[in-house]
Amino acid sequence: MSTVFALVDCNNFYASCERVFAPSLQGKPIVVLSNNDGCVIARSAEAKAAGVPMGAPAFKCRDLFARRGVTVFSSNYALYGDMSARVMSVLTRMAPRLEVYSIDEAFLDLTGLPGGADAHARHIKETVGRWTGIPVSVGIGPTKTLAKLANRAAKKRPACGGVLDFSALPDPEALLESVPVADVWGIGRRHGEKLAKYGVANALQFRDLPQVFVRRHMTVQGVHTLLELRGFSCIDLEKAPPPPRTLMSSRSFGKAVTTLEPLSEAVADYIARAAARLRAKRLVAGGLEVYVRTYADASGRPPSSDIAAAAPQSPTAHTATLIALAQAALAGIFRPGQRYKKAGVILTGLEPESGRQLSLLDPEPANAARDARLMATLDAINAKWGRDTLRCAAQGASVTGQSWAMRQNMRSPRYTTDWAELPVVTAG
């Protein structure tokens, strides 16, 4: 029997998370901004109706926000991550196989469920809503790509109550014809532009292209998308995601940085964050990259980027070792007089820490055990008392006072992950 895929996607996820804890905003327009309060990354249905564009720079929307009474939130990833875990935990109980695809989406295997996929999907939608407060839509299809398309249609057609099964459509080709080709999962804007030159505007036209044409212009991944649109499943559910190959931490600054010292501090801070995530996944890094990016300057010269790589003597998750390497790399690419907008670090060459401890050919440095104990202690203290309780001096003295800190002026409380910010329920 062929697989029945479902895609469960949270509606306007970040905006919905904010509204769970601010019920007075139900039915009101709200938006969530990216880091640095830069651009709009989530909108409630009412904000969409008010004409707030996705991805719009926040400073260009101030008038519209004021005129239409839009409530604005800085992004609060601690809250969204926790709400996501709650949604996924409910979904885990409701399907035999599940792949968490992103913070707000999961693919489910609904093959052979009693009562049929559609009824089960409606039960899932209702349960997630009741237990978490987050509204979801469910798309069902014989391939992941078609389940994605069905989900998109479920959101656009109020009549279907948030659930749509591609296989049950009376006229599936009409749906394919209504979808711009660039909106198909795996095609994207650039390929969409190229396809338009060949007269391919929608998903139906793409589906009927010759396979060799697609292979030539879009590699094997394009062929997978083509076959999936035709109903042949090529992209399976991934139950246990493979370990990450890289870990990245980067931020834009609140304002331009022009000297090495604050840049160095920021890089140390990003390393500390990335290294903590590395240890949480029981991995070590065999290398790292540091990059910086400048503003476009007044004369119209475009922004420029510089990148430098470094590697420890042996793979490690020791924060101080990685910071020293990253700062030395940074010093090599820093140029006085530049106005820097952003910096980032990427940890590369990741491998399991356990593999290393068993290696006889490549003995650990003498102080590796001591380093590991120090990091374990640091992680335990920060887990108990908050992420920035124990820090390296290189990260700068204060958590909030750095000249490079990002802007975040409208963040909601960390309702679910910080004791000091629990919501208060008032009787009466």
Place this chain on the structure above:
DNA sequence: TCTGGGGTCCTAGGACCC
């Protein structure tokens, strides 16, 4: 004043080896 952050995969091309 001036648009986020964190990932993956595929391919082409060069270095190097036999």
Place this chain on the structure above:
DNA sequence: TCTGGGGTCCTAGGACCC
């Protein structure tokens, strides 16, 4: 008077996703 064939590894760049 003019440079094989085949393989591996690495990197850069381009595309995609959320």
